[in-house]
Amino acid sequence: MNNIDPKKFAGYTLIIGPIIALFSFFIQPGGVLAIGGTVDPTISSDVQKLLIEYSELAIISSITVVIGLVTLLSGLIYYSQSMEGSDGYAISRTGIPFIFIAISGWCLASAIGIGVASGTIDQEIGPKFTFSINIISTILFGFGGFFVTWAATMKDEYNKRLSVLATIASIIVFFIEFIVPFAPDQTTLVNTVTGTCFMLITIWAISVGRTMIKQSSNK
DSSP states (O other): OOOOOHHHHHHHHHHHHHHHHHHHHHHSTTSTTOTTOOOOTTOHHHHHHHHHHTHHHHHHHHHHHHHHHHHHHHHHHHHHHTTTTSHHHHHHHHHHHHHHHHHHHHHHHHHHHHHHHHTSSOSTHHHHHHHHHHHHHHHHHHHHHHHHHHHHTTOTTSOHHHHHHHHHHHHHHHHHTTHHHHOGGGHHHHHHHHHHHHHHHHHHHHHHHHHHHHHHHTO
16 A cells, blocks of 8 residues: 555545534534524524434534634645744644634534434533633634744745735634624624634635645646
């Protein structure tokens, strides 16, 4: 079996990971495609009812979103390590722990969601925990994403314009999520904004992944 080039493989994880995660966000009950209808995430009883009614889809999407996010994290770690010795290394390395904790939080929230959908968590506290965990995870992801995407603007091989846009998107995610705990009634609007920003960050990750694959192939 031929050796697998780690840089090329990391490039594929940066492409596949966010696509899986984004697709999962689209198909989850009450998500972007509004499968099962749209519910207010602050009303735990409605969230619980929706997850139970569409339990199969809720469980599958909760599993696949975790797989996608962890795959993305794997690629980002290699992306950061590949900058060692250059100006962007210290900056990108600063952001990785925040993204790691954010994705860990989303994994925990997804696990709780699976419990609610399967009926093993039969109280409204489940959606409340998920709602709270998602807030801090989103804030940490925006903060870490700022450093990780900012580092790419210092490297000529990456699309600087797209990296700048991804950096701005990360800043927006970080600040706008602070609205949710102080004004829960604005959660739906905030989720729409952060969702748009996540799509832009996904495009950035795919662009970085393609560049890494191309660099590996040109060796």
